[in-house]
Amino acid sequence: MNLTTIEKEKLAIPPLQLHYLGDRTLRQNTKRINKIDDSVRELAKQMLQTMYTENGIGLAAPQIGVHKQMIVVDCQPDNPASQPMVLINPEITKFSKDLCVAEEGCLSIPNVFLEVIRPRNIQLTYKDESGKKHKIKASGLLSRVIQHEMDHLHGILFVDRVKNSIALGEELKKKGFSIEAVQPVH
Template identity: 65%
Template sequence: MTAVIAVEKEKLENPPLEIHFLGDRVLRQPAKRIAKVDDTIRQLAKEMLQTMYSSNGIGLAAPQVGVHKQLIVVDCDPNDPANQPIILINPQITRFSQELCVVEEGCLSIPGVYLDVTRPKAIEVSFRDEQGKPRKLQATDLLARVIQHEMDHLNGVMFVDRVNNGLALTESLQKNGFSVQAVKPVK
């Protein structure tokens, strides 16, 4: 599965899109399904990839750049030019593994904050690609985690909402200038 959207994996001085930060209401609004995959969606995906690479990210969801559409871009190996990014339009997780794992996560919308989050180790996700074709993907480990993290953004959920260690969460947010009140715990 290769992306047809070619983007140089480089850091741009002026990335095309602006990333919103924790506390911005735009991050808490649910994204809308994309009815038609066309050139405007492909252009948005391209600009999201450019913005993600410019910010040293491995995933980015449209709500993070203020666009309420169900679109995420993922590249778990941004330093490998041969590794193609994945563009997921209207993604839906159809299966979660029973096995959970705890891994430290960060987020381009919460710079400097890295905390442990428990998630399923493997998932199956169905989505449309940048041509609008239906696809299915089995993902494990880092890829599964990044997809789940970015899909949370489509529902207005941030990774800090899933952090169980309240003390570490409060300390890390305050140290990096974010308000603990911006967290909305997920049960």
């Protein structure tokens, strides 16, 4: 199975069910994947299909109730030439000191978009769906999406990083979520 050639179609029903803010599943730590086999590749395929169907650019395994260290990313889902990434056991090895602010959203907190401060650039290592190890530098949107999705692997949601608590509370309330589900990161 070659996941880089997966169809970017939106299915009528996503193959995997998302978990939403307030669900304790999103707050649990994940375990490393020791063996990359067909079951891991099938999960990656279904995660990509779910991400595309839900109009996302990233998805982490905990968002679909799987507590494994895997994320999928495609910063240009509408570009057929853009290749999706499957990152297994990703580890950020370096963060830039240069920070930037940008608006983020999350498939687990639909229609909530707020500003988050993150390092502009990162270096990381990961394995792909074939088990090949990669070491890359990421900047811009790719850096932000990887950091956001990797937070999920540690039970952290982007709303936990929002500094403007008033805007956060108002936005969550408007969309039917409780501020009580937020666990601020300091």
